[in-house]
Amino acid sequence: MKKILVGIDFLDCSINALIHAISIANIAKSDIILLWVNRPEYNKEVFLFEPDKLQLVVKEKFQELIDKYQPTLDGKMTYKIREGKVYKEVVSEAEESKADLIIIGTHGSSGFEEFWIGSNANKVVSFTKLPIITIRGGIDIRRPLNRIVMPIDSTLETRQKVPFTAKLAKMHDAEIFVVSVYTTKVRAVRIRVDSYTDQVKEYLDEMEVKHTVDTLDADNLTTASIEYAKKINANLISIMTEQERTTTNLWLGSYAQQMVNHSPFPVLSIHPKIMMRSLAR
Numbered sequence: 001m002k003k004i005l006v007g008i009d010f011l012d013c014s015i016n017a018l019i020h021a022i023s024i025a026n027i028a029k030s031d032i033i034l035l036w037v038n039r040p041e042y043n044k045e046v047f048l049f050e051p052d053k054l055q056l057v058v059k060e061k062f063q064e065l066i067d068k069y070q071p072t073l074d075g076k077m078t079y080k081i082r083e084g085k086v087y088k089e090v091v092s093e094a095e096e097s098k099a100d101l102i103i104i105g106t107h108g109s110s111g112f113e114e115f116w117i118g119s120n121a122n123k124v125v126s127f128t129k130l131p132i133i134t135i136r137g138g139i140d141i142r143r144p145l146n147r148i149v150m151p152i153d154s155t156l157e158t159r160q161k162v163p164f165t166a167k168l169a170k171m172h173d174a175e176i177f178v179v180s181v182y183t184t185k186v187r188a189v190r191i192r193v194d195s196y197t198d199q200v201k202e203y204l205d206e207m208e209v210k211h212t213v214d215t216l217d218a219d220n221l222t223t224a225s226i227e228y229a230k231k232i233n234a235n236l237i238s239i240m241t242e243q244e245r246t247t248t249n250l251w252l253g254s255y256a257q258q259m260v261n262h263s264p265f266p267v268l269s270i271h272p273k274i275m276m277r278s279l280a281r
Contacts, residue, residue, distance in 0.1 A: 001024075001028040001029075001030045001100040001101060001167075002030055002031065002098075002100060003030060003031050003032075003033060003097060003098060003099045003100055003101075004021050004024065004025050004028075004030050004031070004032050004033070004099060004100065004101045004102075004103060005032075005033045005035055005090070005093060005094045005097060005099040005101070005102045005103070006018050006021045006032055006033070006034050006035065006102075006103050006104070007035055007036075007037075007086075007090055007102070007103070007104035007105065007124075008034045008035060008036050008062075008065070008079075009036065009105070010036075010061050010065075011105075012137065013105030013106070013135070013136075013137040014104070014105040015065075015105075016105055016135055016137070016139065017103050017104055017105040017133075017135050018032075018034070018065070018069060018103075019069075020103060020133065020135060020266065021103045022069060022072055022073050023144075023145070024101070024103075024145075024168075024171075024172075025073060025074070025075055026072075026073065026074050026075075027171045027172060028171055029074065029075065030075055030100070030101075031075040031076045031077070031078070032073060032075065032076075032077045032078075033078055033079070033080060033093070033097055033099065034062060034065065034066075034077065034078070034079040034080070035079070035080045035081075035082065035089070035090060035093050036058055036062070036079070036080075036081055036082075037081075037082050037083065037084065037085075037086045037089045037090065038054070038055075038058075038081060038082065038083040038084075039083070039084075039085075039086065055081065058081060059079075059081075062079040065079075066079070080093055080097070086120045086123075086124075087120050087123035087124045087127060088127075090102065090104070090124050090128070091124060091127050091128045094128060094130055095129075095130075099130060100130070100131075101130060101131050101132070101133065102124065102128060102130055102131070102132040102133070103132070103133045103134075103135070104121060104124060104132070104133075104134055104135070105134075105135050105136075105137065106121040106134045106135065106136050106137070106260055106261075121134060121260050122256070122257045122260055122261075125241060125256045125257075125260055125269045125271075126241065126256070126257075126271075128271065129271055130271075131164050131268060131269070131270055132268070132269050133236075133266050133267065133268050133269075134259075134260050134266070134267050134269065135266045135267075136260075136263065136264065139264060139265065139266065143235055144172065144235070145168075145172040145174050145235045145236060146172065146173070146174045146175065146235060147174060147175055147177065147232055147233060147234040147235050147236075148165060148168070148169055148174055148175070148176045148177065148234065148235065148236045148237070148238055148268075149177050149179060149225060149228055149229045149232070149234045149236070149237045149238065149265075150162070150165055150176050150177065150178050150179065150200075150237075150238045151179045151181045151216075151221060151224070151225045151228075151237075151239065152178060152179065152180050152181065152193060152196050152197050152200060153181050153183065153193060153221060154183075154189045154192045154193050154196070155240070155242060157240045157242055157272040158196060158240055159196055159199060159200060160240060160270055160272055160273060161238050161239065161240050161268070161270040162200050162203055162204075163203075164268075164270060165238040165268065165270075166203065166204060166207050166209045168236075168268070169209050169210070170207065170208070170209050173210075174210070174235070175210040175211060175212060176204060176209060176210070176211040176212075176238075177211070177212050177214060177228070177232055177234070178197060178200050178201060178204070178211055178212070178213045178214070179213075179214050179215070179216050179225070179228055180193050180194060180196075180197045180213070180214070180215045180216065181193070181215075181216050181217075181218050181221055181224055181225070182215070182216070182217050182218070183217075183218055183219065183220075183221065197213060201213055214228075216228060222258040222259055222262065222263075225237055225239070225259070225263075226259075226262065226263055226264065226265070229263075229265050230264075234265055235265065235266065236265060236266050236267070236268055237259065237263060237265050237266070237267050237268070238267075238268045238270070239256060239259055239267060239268070239269055239270070240256075240269070240270050240271075240272060241256040241269050241270070241271050241272065242256075242272055256269045
């Protein structure tokens with residue numbers, strides 16, 4: 001992992017995301033790129049500066065962040081300023097800078113609330129092909145990353161999150177809690193979940209990653225995953241952006257959207273690979 005992209009709006013939520021990024025970067029020996037997206041029509045309501053002075057103010061704010069946090073980072077910290085739609089610019093910058101991971105805060109305050117929360121955060125998660133960690137406002141991430149919840153369902157894609165999650169866990173000497181989540185009593189589906197879990201366990205054994213296997217019956221994967229994470233005092237929930245569709249979650253939006261909006265824990269979202277999704281049809 002060479003580069004981590006961090007979305008910045010200069011409020012506590014994004015600073016929290018930056019601190020989380022630094023803790024990962026130091027272990028992974030990564031550099032950090034800070035990104036702020038300029039939206040001219042929106043910034044007129046947020047900043048009390050003339051447009052020609054805005055860039056200077058933003059650069060000064062970035063320099064303050066670098067002066068404060070560069071000494072805590074083993075790698076290099078730089079910043080970028082882009083203009084346009086937030087989610088498109090985050091995704092584009094991540095691709096152009098060849099980042100390995102995106103980390104963003106998902107809740108601001110005051111005039112910045114619209115900047116990251118809701119549609120923009122969910123759109124970044126939906127459109128990026130990279131692993132992305134989202135952190136809601138008010139989450140204390142200063143604890144070491146040592147417990148990761150990784151729910152396994154009956155979808156073919158559910159296993160695609162395993163390699164990156166395992167890599168992250170091994171770097172932090174963390175334990176992965178592999179949870180077989182059953183959303184139906186249908187025996188064939190439950191057997192499929194068990195089979196996927198067995199494959200995940202075999203992979204983690206080969207990678208020498210600490211893990212525990214558990215089972216859970218649930219109507220909603222999001223609620224079940226969050227409650228389980230609370231029970232074990234987890235630091236991170238690892239998910240795919242897609243999940244099983246049941247009558248209880250059909251109208252609640254995608255798995256990732258529910259998690260981004262409601263999880264009190266940082267969420268690692270992995271987007272399914274196109275090839276694997278095609279095979280599943």
